[in-house]
Amino acid sequence: MKIVLNRKSDISLSQQIHDHIADRIRSNLLKENSPLPSIRNLAKKCNVSMMTANKAYETLEKEGLITRIQGKGTFVQKKTNKALSGLEEQSPSFNWQLTISDYLPRAQSIRFNNRHERIQLSQSTVYPGLLPNRHLEQEIKKVLSDDPQILSTYGDIKGDFQFRKELTNYLKQFKLKLAPSEVLITNGVQQGIDLVARSFIGPGDIVITEGPTYAVAIDVFRGRGATIIPIPVDEEGMKVELLSKIDKKPKLIYTIPSFQNPTGTVLSNKRRSKLLTYAQMHGAIIVEDDSLSELYFDSKPPLPLKSMDEEGHVIYLKGFSKTLSPGCRIGVVAASGTIYNRLLSAKTMADLGSPLVTQKAILSFIKSNKMKSHLQKLRITLKIRRDHVVSLLNQYAPDGVHWNTCQGGLNIWLTLPPFYHTDEIFIEANKLGLSFLPSSACYPGEPETNHMRICFSSVEDQLLEEGIILLCQLLSQYLATTANQSNIPTV
Amino acid sequence: MKIVLNRKSDISLSQQIHDHIADRIRSNLLKENSPLPSIRNLAKKCNVSMMTANKAYETLEKEGLITRIQGKGTFVQKKTNKALSGLEEQSPSFNWQLTISDYLPRAQSIRFNNRHERIQLSQSTVYPGLLPNRHLEQEIKKVLSDDPQILSTYGDIKGDFQFRKELTNYLKQFKLKLAPSEVLITNGVQQGIDLVARSFIGPGDIVITEGPTYAVAIDVFRGRGATIIPIPVDEEGMKVELLSKIDKKPKLIYTIPSFQNPTGTVLSNKRRSKLLTYAQMHGAIIVEDDSLSELYFDSKPPLPLKSMDEEGHVIYLKGFSKTLSPGCRIGVVAASGTIYNRLLSAKTMADLGSPLVTQKAILSFIKSNKMKSHLQKLRITLKIRRDHVVSLLNQYAPDGVHWNTCQGGLNIWLTLPPFYHTDEIFIEANKLGLSFLPSSACYPGEPETNHMRICFSSVEDQLLEEGIILLCQLLSQYLATTANQSNIPTV
Numbered sequence: 001m002k003i004v005l006n007r008k009s010d011i012s013l014s015q016q017i018h019d020h021i022a023d024r025i026r027s028n029l030l031k032e033n034s035p036l037p038s039i040r041n042l043a044k045k046c047n048v049s050m051m052t053a054n055k056a057y058e059t060l061e062k063e064g065l066i067t068r069i070q071g072k073g074t075f076v077q078k079k080t081n082k083a084l085s086g087l088e089e090q091s092p093s094f095n096w097q098l099t100i101s102d103y104l105p106r107a108q109s110i111r112f113n114n115r116h117e118r119i120q121l122s123q124s125t126v127y128p129g130l131l132p133n134r135h136l137e138q139e140i141k142k143v144l145s146d147d148p149q150i151l152s153t154y155g156d157i158k159g160d161f162q163f164r165k166e167l168t169n170y171l172k173q174f175k176l177k178l179a180p181s182e183v184l185i186t187n188g189v190q191q192g193i194d195l196v197a198r199s200f201i202g203p204g205d206i207v208i209t210e211g212p213t214y215a216v217a218i219d220v221f222r223g224r225g226a227t228i229i230p231i232p233v234d235e236e237g238m239k240v241e242l243l244s245k246i247d248k249k250p251k252l253i254y255t256i257p258s259f260q261n262p263t264g265t266v267l268s269n270k271r272r273s274k275l276l277t278y279a280q281m282h283g284a285i286i287v288e289d290d291s292l293s294e295l296y297f298d299s300k301p302p303l304p305l306k307s308m309d310e311e312g313h314v315i316y317l318k319g320f321s322k323t324l325s326p327g328c329r330i331g332v333v334a335a336s337g338t339i340y341n342r343l344l345s346a347k348t349m350a351d352l353g354s355p356l357v358t359q360k361a362i363l364s365f366i367k368s369n370k371m372k373s374h375l376q377k378l379r380i381t382l383k384i385r386r387d388h389v390v391s392l393l394n395q396y397a398p399d400g401v402h403w404n405t406c407q408g409g410l411n412i413w414l415t416l417p418p419f420y421h422t423d424e425i426f427i428e429a430n431k432l433g434l435s436f437l438p439s440s441a442c443y444p445g446e447p448e449t450n451h452m453r454i455c456f457s458s459v460e461d462q463l464l465e466e467g468i469i470l471l472c473q474l475l476s477q478y479l480a481t482t483a484n485q486s487n488i489p490t491v
Numbered sequence: 492m493k494i495v496l497n498r499k500s501d502i503s504l505s506q507q508i509h510d511h512i513a514d515r516i517r518s519n520l521l522k523e524n525s526p527l528p529s530i531r532n533l534a535k536k537c538n539v540s541m542m543t544a545n546k547a548y549e550t551l552e553k554e555g556l557i558t559r560i561q562g563k564g565t566f567v568q569k570k571t572n573k574a575l576s577g578l579e580e581q582s583p584s585f586n587w588q589l590t591i592s593d594y595l596p597r598a599q600s601i602r603f604n605n606r607h608e609r610i611q612l613s614q615s616t617v618y619p620g621l622l623p624n625r626h627l628e629q630e631i632k633k634v635l636s637d638d639p640q641i642l643s644t645y646g647d648i649k650g651d652f653q654f655r656k657e658l659t660n661y662l663k664q665f666k667l668k669l670a671p672s673e674v675l676i677t678n679g680v681q682q683g684i685d686l687v688a689r690s691f692i693g694p695g696d697i698v699i700t701e702g703p704t705y706a707v708a709i710d711v712f713r714g715r716g717a718t719i720i721p722i723p724v725d726e727e728g729m730k731v732e733l734l735s736k737i738d739k740k741p742k743l744i745y746t747i748p749s750f751q752n753p754t755g756t757v758l759s760n761k762r763r764s765k766l767l768t769y770a771q772m773h774g775a776i777i778v779e780d781d782s783l784s785e786l787y788f789d790s791k792p793p794l795p796l797k798s799m800d801e802e803g804h805v806i807y808l809k810g811f812s813k814t815l816s817p818g819c820r821i822g823v824v825a826a827s828g829t830i831y832n833r834l835l836s837a838k839t840m841a842d843l844g845s846p847l848v849t850q851k852a853i854l855s856f857i858k859s860n861k862m863k864s865h866l867q868k869l870r871i872t873l874k875i876r877r878d879h880v881v882s883l884l885n886q887y888a889p890d891g892v893h894w895n896t897c898q899g900g901l902n903i904w905l906t907l908p909p910f911y912h913t914d915e916i917f918i919e920a921n922k923l924g925l926s927f928l929p930s931s932a933c934y935p936g937e938p939e940t941n942h943m944r945i946c947f948s949s950v951e952d953q954l955l956e957e958g959i960i961l962l963c964q965l966l967s968q969y970l971a972t973t974a975n976q977s978n979i980p981t982v
Contacts, residue, residue: 004694096803100691100774128643137642140633140848148627151819153619153818154616154817154818190842191841194841203495216839251591283590312587324646326643328664328846329843329845349714350678350685352707355849357819379696382943394541
């Protein structure tokens with residue numbers, strides 16, 4: 001564990017130490033019963049006074065994250081929570097490895113990825129049966145027969161030129177005017193976010209996000225030492241008017257304007273303009289994560305911020321994992337000027353470029369116009385699923401539970417009364433073979449714990465129905481039981 | 492440009508500022524004629540005295556990297572060198588972007604990747620005609636016919652389980668005893684290096700490498716703020732006995748023991764043991780980059796360090812880009828204990844996992860035993876090519892030029908007399924459609940400039956012959972001309 005403090009920040013040093021340790025505990029990077037340094041050593045390690053170090057531990061203790069045992073030391077303590085841990089235990093002979101400090105302050109993501117529950121509503125994915133596998137299979141076979149040498153050449157690090165050119169055509173539907181030299185191919189949108197962070201974010205830089213936001217994006221920005229300021233979300237998306245209250249210079253704004261992850265909201269056109277103006281005024285970068293805008297139900301979301309961007313403030317991210325093929329891992333970054341150049345340099349260091357064969361497959365699918373009819377069908381199917389889930393919730397969800405009726409995308413955001421903790425239901429649900437995403441993963445800093453995200457596209461119809469009914473039963477039980485416990489305020 | 496100084500380092504602050512700016516200029520991240528901050532502003536930016544800032548500029552000026560014009564300011568100045576720049580110029584309307592600082596202190600790689608000279612001896616690749624494209628093509632087609640759903644599922648972030656299992660079998664030939672849970676699939680070896688750096692390296696951490704070493708690895712470690720200590724190389728590889736002279740605690744040792752990049756040398760068995768003992772004594776991680784060990788000519792190189800590693804000190808990297816398919820971008824990381832867990836967390840943040848289809852293709856090829864006969868053929872072909880290049884060099888190279896006769900791998904390392912600068916020949920060679928890798932890219936810090944790496948596997952036989960003869964002519968001209976110039980010491 002390496003704690004890098006930003007002495008110029010107006011977040012107090014004790015708070016920074018607290019945040020760092022709390023993050024690692026919540027992420028299971030620090031496990032139950034792990035020893036923590038003494039006050040003296042912590043103070044020395046961080047180059048702060050013992051009073052400051054003590055203050056950090058005091059807060060952690062109050063929150064029930066650590067325990068201090070007289071004469072023995074300080075230890076990680078949390079509700080035993082094996083179900084949340086995605087990491088394997090290490091063998092005793094590797095114990096020297098614990099002396100190796102790392103730079104991974106938070107990794108919520110690992111708690112919720114690669115889960116194998118029977119009814120998996122946790123990951124925001126599209127059920128394979130809804131994706132055009134057979135068509136893509138044909139495209140790949142054709143591509144390989146035509147030119148098997150794509151297996152034996154390093155492609156252009158930027159991505160295949162023909163593919164980038166076709167993407168500029170594809171993105172015209174969003175009124176984006178791009179040259180192929182402004183497009184960079186990545187391994188999914190995730191790598192796009194990561195390249196931006198490694199290029200432009202370092203210790204103490206201010207990153208603004210929606211709160212809640214995409215869990216792994218938080219991990220990435222936190223991993224670069226950013227100070228993340230979350231802006232609350234209402235039915236029109238990020239409450240952009242609150243930006244004026246931030247008294248620090250923002251370096252980067254990460255936003256998911258259309259069918260926001262996890263809340264499903266859409267940023268209104270007016271707020272999009274305001275957000276862009278804000279970035280221009282402050283010389284900030286906007287990262288626009290636009291993975292889902294094709295998946296609207298009734299009407300298209302407003303045009304991307306990038307379509308209004310004259311001066312190269314917006315780095316636009318588009319992926320094909322949700323709409324077409326997660327297995328191909330293809331994402332797109334659109335950016336201009338020196339920002340593009342620097343992202344290209346980062347991509348070089350990250351992996352020297354993405355595989356050619358999967359690029360060619362998607363190129364060929366997009367070009368063939370099959371994309372259009374595939375998306376039409378997918379939108380209809382997803383809307384039927386959303387309607388079904390909403391009607392099940394209406395029928396089975398207990399009083400006090402609310403949800404958004406999203407207008408597109410793959411997820412519904414459920415809200416319990418305050419003070420409830422969806423991590424607790426998560427553990428029960430896992431025992432019954434059901435998973436969802438607890439809101440604790442979606443906030444930088446202190447999380448709201450009374451929400452959950454459920455994906456309505458990830459499993460077969462029948463399992464979805466079974467899952468929602470089961471979840472409602474669990475919610476009813478949980479609300480009934482915990483309402484009787486005196487330690488939790490009731491509402 | 493963001494200059495992060497390490498105030499605990501015993502490298503002086505002025506030297507750190509110098510190194511940072513010099514790196515950016517050499518990498519073309521700072522271009523000819525770019526304005527640099529005034530002494531006053533530089534001092535303020537770095538929080539150092541004006542004397543310290545001035546000292547950094549003085550050194551840069553002496554080296555001819557910057558120029559100071561009375562009343563105008565300080566500017567980047569270097570030999571106009573457009574041929575070396577891989578980056579595009581930005582349009583004037585994006586000029587605000589220049590105010591955005593980044594964290595890319597060095598990007599030599601971008602100067603030499605994606606080059607399109609007719610005779611491309613710069614990148615260390617294998618000519619497509621020497622790789623089993625048709626076989627791999629068949630494997631991919633079969634995999635897709637059997638299970639087209641691999642296109643529509645996110646795989647395990649660690650990599651496909653069957654593939655990881657098969658890899659543990661493949662790696663048994665190197666006496667590696669691994670469980671599938673100790674294997675992580677990456678996008679080529681490059682991503683393996685990058686995951687290690689982002690997990691374990693931060694500002695001021697000591698990284699030991701061979702000097703010279705793989706250019707993009709330097710970029711990655713420098714990008715994390717490492718202090719890199721290069722250890723010279725002789726015919727038995729890294730001069731391990733020099734490690735005892737390092738008086739700082741090393742965090743990580745990056746080594747390419749077999750057919751080292753760029754020198755082609757092989758680390759002797761004795762030195763391998765010593766290096767591992769050194770890492771154990773100092774609680775350091777070894778990153779063993781073993782991309783080329785299958786490509787020996789007469790006898791196998793010694794077993795990997797990982798085969799002797801009982802306590803999980805070695806992170807072992809193997810790739811299939813050189814031996815099988817660069818287009819698939821498949822690399823392998825083998826590690827144990829919490830080091831593995833932390834790398835997995837980093838992989839999650841980087842891209843949520845590699846594409847499934849390319850993993851399945853290589854799995855199926857390795858399993859089919861075609862790998863063995865393919866490698867046998869490839870070794871023979873490469874040896875013939877090496878012999879041919881060596882005989883051409885014997886015939887055409889001017890006096891004063893030396894080279895290693897590598898025992899495996901893809902590259903020959905050429906050495907000119909000291910004080911010559913292969914960057915200068917590079918520019919001339921490019922004009923004639925020929926490229927190689929100048930040694931200036933391969934050193935952390937002050938580079939030796941009188942070497943070059945030529946790859947003998949990247950082009951067709953005829954082009955290779957043409958290229959080597961052309962290169963020898965250029966070398967003869969260059970040595971003859973510059974020997975007459977009074978400003979360069981002659982030898």
